[in-house]
Amino acid sequence: MESVPDEMNAGLQGLGLLDVGARARGEPLSGGVSSDIWHVVLPDGREACIKRALAKLKVAADWRAPIIRNRYEARWLARAAEAVPGAAPALLGQDETTGTLAMEWLPPDRHPVWKARLRDGHADPAFAAEVGRRLARIHAFAAARPELSADFPTDSLFHAIRLEPYLVATAQVHQDLAPALVGLVARTASTKLTLVHGDVSPKNILVGPDGPIFLDAECAWWGDPAFDLAFCLNHLLLKCLWNPAAASDFLHCFEVLATAYLAGVAWEAPATLEARAASLLPGLFLARVDGKSPVEYLTEEKDKDRVRRVGRKLLRCPPDRLRTVRAAWGEEIGA
Incomplete structure (x- = not known):
């Protein structure tokens, strides 16, 4: 496993999921074009999925979007969970300073795409x-x-x-x-x-x-x-x-x-x-x-x-x- 990028690590600290000075480790996940997404393991053994929006999406065209969108994703996750419990991953938090969103990790072997x-x-x-x-x-x-x-x-x-x-x-x-x-x-x-x-x-x-x-x-x-x-x-x-x-x-x-x-x-x-x-x-x-x-x-x-x-x-x-x-x-x- 690798150390997560500095911005994401700071985001986890801002959310209280990681002690100041500590490092989270994990692996980057593929498949998305609009965010960096990681499966992380915190020092206490807890697992989470974290993502950080990109200003320029990973497509051939010059496609840009405001990184503030993670704020609204977090709000959607919270409302969807109210409407239909279990229809969205549990929200662990969203750090607006770094644009880091954290949610529960859903193991792929039990949650195929x-x-x-x-x-x-x-x-x-x-x-x-x-x-x-x-x-x-x-x-x-x-x-x-x-x-x-x-x-x-x-x-x-x-x-x-x-x-x-x-x-x-x-x-x-x-x-x-x-x-x-x-x-x-x-x-x-x-x-x-x-x-x-x-x-x-x-x-x-x-x-x-x-x-x-x-x-x-x-x-x-x-x-x-x-x-x-x-x-x-x-x-x-x-x-x-x-x-x-x-x-x-x-x-x-x-x-x-x-x-x-x-x-x-x-x-x-x-x-x-x-x-x-x-x-x-x-x-x-x-x-x-x-x-x-x-x-x-x-x-x-x-x-x-x-x-x-x-x-x-x-x-x-x-x-x-x-x-x-x-x-x-x-x-x-x-x-």
């Missing part, structure tokens, strides 16, 4: 449904407490880390679709209903012994819950090209996740939220090949062109039901 399970073709519809169900419960909890909005003044952060690199950047590539994409940005930014995670991706969901556990809420924002639903469903569509043999199973997971989520929508008409998610989804779909954060597993142009073909078609004629998106993609890939 959902993305890895999907990569291997393990598409469990019951788990997908529980992802939708828990996400809706978190949204419903916050929607019933509008005073929480004051804790998440993150409009500019959400624009910098989500709307600009995904939809605005894609509009610059597909200029004929720019009005539609910019319209999605404006609508999403102005819809203020509940606490949004902002990065509900299989890479940020653990398959825990008692159900899904959501990680990495750096994009936490008071806004449109349809963004979280569309963002997650987008990955289930894209995974069909990563593991074609499991495509039909992934599309079934898409259906059950969406159904379970919409069954929990009580703060507005479910059909209204579904219409926003369905029309946003093609923009996010196209963004994962032509935005600033393309998915790493689509490397063949023929696969990217399939995404472009369906995404562009649906942006020209926006759907109001998620099944329309699923049907268009199923027709394209023969699943």
Whole structure:
């Protein structure tokens, strides 16, 4: 094991998790592009996961974001744990001086990453449904407490880390679709209903012994819950090209996740939220090949062109039901 970076070590001291003058040791974790993340062992033997936001993300494009986002991630973790106990790692603290966030360590052998399970073709519809169900419960909890909005003044952060690199950047590539994409940005930014995670991706969901556990809420924002639903469903569509043999199973997971989520929508008409998610989804779909954060597993142009073909078609004629998106993609890939 290595000594943790000085800033993180100071952060642990600031949180009272480490005595002044002591050093924590651990190992850096891979997989993230927006933070340095470590599994650490404290001198008293306790284990923790700590992370520190990066000003420049680890992607090819010049993508920068304010490091203050760890503050709001900590607040999201606390609220999610209130809404659905066990749906997020226990928060140990957040040191604003160094930007260090500390949370409980969840051993990988008992908490595999959902993305890895999907990569291997393990598409469990019951788990997908529980992802939708828990996400809706978190949204419903916050929607019933509008005073929480004051804790998440993150409009500019959400624009910098989500709307600009995904939809605005894609509009610059597909200029004929720019009005539609910019319209999605404006609508999403102005819809203020509940606490949004902002990065509900299989890479940020653990398959825990008692159900899904959501990680990495750096994009936490008071806004449109349809963004979280569309963002997650987008990955289930894209995974069909990563593991074609499991495509039909992934599309079934898409259906059950969406159904379970919409069954929990009580703060507005479910059909209204579904219409926003369905029309946003093609923009996010196209963004994962032509935005600033393309998915790493689509490397063949023929696969990217399939995404472009369906995404562009649906942006020209926006759907109001998620099944329309699923049907268009199923027709394209023969699943």
